[in-house]
Amino acid sequence: MRQEIAAGRLSAREVASAHLRRIAQVNPAVNAMVTVVAERALADAAVADERQARGEPLGLLHGLPVAHKDLHNRAGIRTTFGSPLFADFVPVEDSLIVERMVGAGAITLGKTNTPEFGAGSQTYNALFGATRNPYDLSKTCGGSTGGGAVALACGMAALCDGSDLGGSLRNPASFCNVVGLRPSAGRVPAWPAPMAWAPMSVEGPLARTVADVALFLQAISGPDERAPLACEAFEIPAGETLDADMKGIRIAWWRDLGGIPVEPEVRDITNAQRNVFEALGCIVEEAEPDWSGVDETFRTLRFWSQGLKLSDAIATQPELVKDTIRWEVEQSRSLTAADVGRAQIKHTEIYHRMRLFLQRYDFFVLPVSQVPPFPVDQLYPMSIDGTKLETYIDWMKSCYYISVTGVPAISVPAGFTEAGLPVGIQIAGRHRGEWKLLQLARAFEQAVNIKRKPQL
Numbered sequence: 001m002r003q004e005i006a007a008g009r010l011s012a013r014e015v016a017s018a019h020l021r022r023i024a025q026v027n028p029a030v031n032a033m034v035t036v037v038a039e040r041a042l043a044d045a046a047v048a049d050e051r052q053a054r055g056e057p058l059g060l061l062h063g064l065p066v067a068h069k070d071l072h073n074r075a076g077i078r079t080t081f082g083s084p085l086f087a088d089f090v091p092v093e094d095s096l097i098v099e100r101m102v103g104a105g106a107i108t109l110g111k112t113n114t115p116e117f118g119a120g121s122q123t124y125n126a127l128f129g130a131t132r133n134p135y136d137l138s139k140t141c142g143g144s145t146g147g148g149a150v151a152l153a154c155g156m157a158a159l160c161d162g163s164d165l166g167g168s169l170r171n172p173a174s175f176c177n178v179v180g181l182r183p184s185a186g187r188v189p190a191w192p193a194p195m196a197w198a199p200m201s202v203e204g205p206l207a208r209t210v211a212d213v214a215l216f217l218q219a220i221s222g223p224d225e226r227a228p229l230a231c232e233a234f235e236i237p238a239g240e241t242l243d244a245d246m247k248g249i250r251i252a253w254w255r256d257l258g259g260i261p262v263e264p265e266v267r268d269i270t271n272a273q274r275n276v277f278e279a280l281g282c283i284v285e286e287a288e289p290d291w292s293g294v295d296e297t298f299r300t301l302r303f304w305s306q307g308l309k310l311s312d313a314i315a316t317q318p319e320l321v322k323d324t325i326r327w328e329v330e331q332s333r334s335l336t337a338a339d340v341g342r343a344q345i346k347h348t349e350i351y352h353r354m355r356l357f358l359q360r361y362d363f364f365v366l367p368v369s370q371v372p373p374f375p376v377d378q379l380y381p382m383s384i385d386g387t388k389l390e391t392y393i394d395w396m397k398s399c400y401y402i403s404v405t406g407v408p409a410i411s412v413p414a415g416f417t418e419a420g421l422p423v424g425i426q427i428a429g430r431h432r433g434e435w436k437l438l439q440l441a442r443a444f445e446q447a448v449n450i451k452r453k454p455q456l
Helices: 002-006 012-030 038-053 096-103 146-153 170-176 210-220 264-271 274-279 294-316 323-333 337-360 394-405 434-448
Strands: 033-036 065-069 107-112 136-140 159-164 179-182 202-207 250-253 283-286 363-367 409-416 422-428
Touching: 012 033, 012 038, 012 065, 012 107, 033 146, 038 107, 065 096, 065 146, 096 107, 096 159, 096 210, 107 146, 146 159, 146 170, 146 202, 159 179, 159 210, 170 179, 170 394, 170 409, 170 422, 179 210, 179 434, 202 210, 210 409, 210 434, 250 337, 264 363, 264 409, 264 422, 274 283, 274 434, 294 323, 294 337, 294 394, 337 363, 337 394, 363 394, 394 422, 409 434, 422 434
Parallel strands: 065 107, 065 159, 250 283, 250 363
Antiparallel strands: 033 107, 159 202, 179 202, 179 409, 363 422, 409 422
């Protein structure tokens, strides 16, 4: 699409108009786009066409229609964070990731649905309701970047931004048959960010293909003085392409992630892909890093950050905040400074364990989520394969364990359940090793060739 626009065979206005028609056609069924700015999008597209006509340099995302997660500010467009407390909030400046997308020439179509304050991997909230899975409208799309994943799957946007603490870029990608990348901390700098020195929550790209993710990542990565953890920009090395020989690549294949429950159908679909990697020439061995302390570390740091960020909202109007957020904030109040300090030390130890593990192997492959898409009216899974779950985040351990290690990870479509629901596979790579990770993801994507589209 970007090439067609640059060549003059498509105009930005034509592309924006086509996507707006698609939104009008499909969105009422799936509820992915919660705010649509059609007039503004067409006006911005007209400006983009005029700049191209004048011969001005074109950005990486020139003319591409995009949508922003409703946690990310877009100046002049309502941004609610999925909360009734911000139902009428209109920011006056962009979030950094949005600023970079627009600066690269993207055309904003609107905002995508998210759980309240992005908490939980099921996209519903009291303002807009639930976003539905386009492959089965009775099922959830996952979350918290659920609206973005559905918008992509349905052809309502070309690219969608998102964020990921415990799986919010990877889980909805898996549930909706698209690609979601959790970058290394700092690769995509975040601003505004009340906890700018905290590395576990990251922002990043969602797209329909690995190549689109690579394009998108180039536009949104790189340092910024407002983001102290920001690292160098992601670039494609000179003389290299996404299509690379995988012969001899060493892959560690998951066993049981420390004994966490996984639904048999997810386990079977994931393990069936081992043959794909072996056929690519990879050396695949069953091996896992040491997971001791990972669960406790994630919970402590998550509860601590949720308490810091959301206590004021709860104190103001607790009745407008959902139960699970109030529960998390309550958990934070029982934490001591020593608890948080120990978690920070353990977090460092876990990073180094994974770093050393990935010196022996190039990549680690595992499930994205422990369950396939579940009913949309179910707030979260209560059990997995007969094992009762204690909290609303327990079913996301396969994602948030990776978050704690600090390495980048990508969700790539891998297959479908017997009921026709998408299941992705998760590939984790070395710290700041996004290029090699994308190359392996591309090779896998091309080998399995999952192109089934939702019938909407």
